[in-house]
Amino acid sequence: MIKVGIVGGTGYTGVELLRLLAPHPEVQLTAITSRKEDGLPVADMFPSLRGHVDLAFSSPDKADLTECDVVFFATPHGVAMAQAPELLAAGVKVIDLAADFRLKDQATFEKWYKIPHTAPQLLEEAAYGLPELNREEIQKARLIANPGCYPTTMQLGFYPLLKAGIVDAGNLIADCKSGVSGAGRKAEIGTLFSESSDNFKAYGVHGHRHTPETAAQLQRFTEQQVGLLFTPHLVPMIRGMHATLYARLNQDISNEALQALFEAQYRDAEFVDVMPFGAHPETRSTRGSNMLRIALHRPDNGNTVVILVVQDNLVKGASGQAVQCMNLMFGFPESTGLKQIALLP
Ligand SMILES: NC(=O)C1=CN([C@@H]2O[C@H](COP(=O)(O)OP(=O)(O)OC[C@H]3O[C@@H](n4cnc5c(N)ncnc54)[C@H](OP(=O)(O)O)[C@@H]3O)[C@@H](O)[C@H]2O)C=CC1
């Protein structure tokens, strides 16, 4: 059994980590922090965890995280970078669900996140936590930068085409939609029921921080110069993410060969389901599960491939992926504790 701590246990990705880790056979939850709820039993705040988690929240300055084998940071950007150096020095592995270690370039991080980076010495070492494209680095890592939710869909959707060199890498387009839980549990006007329900809007059209993350990682993984136009939208559902990705073919290729490319790429990926050509994956087919589903389309058999990708933003887009990384880091089977089937309806 490994001892696990969670910093930021009162947020959506924090409670999702608790849901996944409480029944995990190799995990003993040892510390769950909250600045505001010090001393409150976790199950008093989240009754769904009654009988599963008997710990109380402790304030981050009281929790002895150095006792843990691994600490998850389910916190806003800037928190993990302040504590990771000390934890790593004490031999504790760190998995950050925020963006502190996702961008290798400090200046790019500071430009998009508008905070100074206080642990730039760790940027190079951090392993990007996308197991399907970076499994070997994750297995050896002591520090994981868990990907953003949108970047997970975009990278897994575009990667097989880029790797095969059959699309124009400089002109990728991603039209993505997220459920409101993607914005977190903190109180904000934009996520009030009367603002976000019965409503639909784009945001970040002139620049979203997931564009540099996705482009930089795809560039690293495929060694190609990537140009990406990404527009996120907020949809009136709680969980779920849908990406409609467009790529221009630069050569003649059959639909069967396109499909075979994706099936071969993800044959051994337990959490990527390549659906039949022309299928329409639904977000609810992933709700509560760590599955990401992909389907390919070719309108009018033209030279544009449309890739549809769905996932649960809180599971494969955040906490499930983080647990998948933890399993790899500690040598557990990759799917341990992650076999939940999606919830329907
Ligand atoms: N929601 C999603 O779908 C996804 C989120 N992420 C990323 O994961 C991280 C967490 O997101 P989410 O759970 O949605 O956020 P929430 O706003 O729901 O939760 C944030 C948590 O962080 C704690 N916290 C806030 N500030 C501090 C601080 N200075 N020190 C210690 N703890 C702090 C809060 O607890 P308290 O105030 O009680 O201390 C709370 O538990 C973010 O970086 C987000 O960008 C990534 C992918 C998807």
Ligand SMILES: CC(=O)N[C@@H](CCC(=O)OP(=O)(O)O)C(=O)O
């Ligand atoms: C709906 C919504 O607001 N979604 C968030 C992304 C959530 C996420 O992946 O977070 P980080 O990359 O910041 O960790 C957003 O667009 O900012």
